[in-house]
Amino acid sequence: MNQKKNKPVIGITIGDINGIGAEVTMKALTDNRILKQITPVIYAHGKALTFYRKHLKIEDFNFMQIRSIDEIHQKKVNVINVTEECPEIMPGTETIEAGKMALAALDHAIADIKNQKIDAIVTAPLNKNNINSDTLRFVGHTEYLTAAFEANESMMFMVSEDMRVGLVSGHVPLAEVVKEVTVKKIQKKLKIMLRSLKDDFGIQKPRIAVLGLNPHAGEDGLLGNEETEIIQPAIREFKDKGHLIFGPYPSDGFFGMMHQKKFDGVLAMYHDQGLVPFKSLAFDSGVNFTAGLPIIRTSxxxxxxxxxxxKNVADEGSMRAAIFTAYDILCQKHPWEEE
Structure with missing residues (x-):
């Protein structure tokens, strides 16, 4: 997009209306800094937000109900109804109706960003179980968005102020992880990470650490050969081209010694290897960013x-960070003029 005088428009999909998505979204948007920097559009249903505003007593949250993105109010929180009727709100309960609404919100935001009506998407958490059906296999936001935008490859990239962790394999069973760890796959993810660190985060010469797959990074073949036969050859090709790629490192000692602070990015081999330490260290401020897409999506x-x-006890810190991260990446890629 070209530079604009107006603030960027960021769409927020409400996720599962019976979870904490509405609560953390509403609490985050009471931060006065947000409306000064962006125009938010919530894809949900106005009655659901009204319910939670009253139920949680969030009196300083106000919104404008609009019928489509073309009616947007630049200095307000906007809400678009994605279903004709609001499903019954049952906090803490999994319902099919809530799943349908979560998917409708996501599809509506995807359509609007494809039509260049919004500039980024922030997704509140949803429940895969009540979205899946006989006609749809929904594995997660990352995979759904990758297919929607026909991206060749994407990467789940967990980011915080001082840590960025990407994954080679994402939402796959642990028994299938070894099949996912190939030289080609690792190199694809490293390319995505390098490009994202440069283009999205403004780091011109990124330093990346690659974790091993096996305990103690294989211990020279004693505990597995993937490090010597797959991971090291994948790294070597990048190092030969002058990239600052290091490893493989044993993941327990790497995070235990806080070595992630020495690098701009860390590439983990599988979901829990990367997300367990990340969420342990940055749960209240961590953000899930999908790198490799033609659009900006955070959550x-x-x-x-x-x-x-x-219950009005959910912490909105991660949602607030997701909104600001989307804004920061937008500014890095497309500087916005002040009004």
Whole structure:
């Protein structure tokens, strides 16, 4: 997009209305800094937000109901109804209706960003179980958006102020991880990470650490050969081209010694290897960013949290960070003029 005088428009999909998505979204948007920098559009249903505003007593949250993105109010929180009727709100309960609304919100935002009506998407957490059906296999936001934008490859990239962790394999069973760890796959992810660190985060000469797959990074073949036969050859090709790629490192010692602070990015081999330390160290401020897409998408790093839904105890820090991260990446890629 070209430079604009107006603030960027960021769409927020409400996720599962019976989880904490509405609560953390509303709380985050009470931060006065946000409306000074962006124009938010929530894809949900106005009655659901009204319910939670009253139920949670979030009195300083106000919104404008609009019928389409073309009616947007630049200095307000805007809400678009994505379903004709609002499903019954049942905090903490998994329902088919909530799943349909979550998917409708996501599809509506995808359509608007494809039509260049919004500039980025922030997704509140949803529940895969009540979205999946006989006609749709929904694995997660990352995979759904990758298919929607026909991207050759994408990467789940968990980011915080001082840590960025990408994954070679994402939402796959642990038994299938070894099949995913190939020289070609690692190199694809490293290319995405290098490009994202440069283009999205403004780091011109990124330093990247690559983790091993096996305990102690294989311990010279004693505990597995993937490090010597797959990971090291994948790294070597990048190092030969002058890239600052290092490893493979044993993941326990790497994070235990806080070595992630020495690097601009860390590439983990599988989901829990990267996300367990990331969420342990940055849960309240961590952001899930999908690198490799032609659009900007972020989300908080937590799930629907049914156990605390509707109790007014959810921390909005990660949602706020997701909104600001989307804005920061927008500014890095397309500087915005001040009004």
């Amino acid at each position: 908080p790093d937590h799930g629907t949290a049914y156990n605390i839904a509707g």
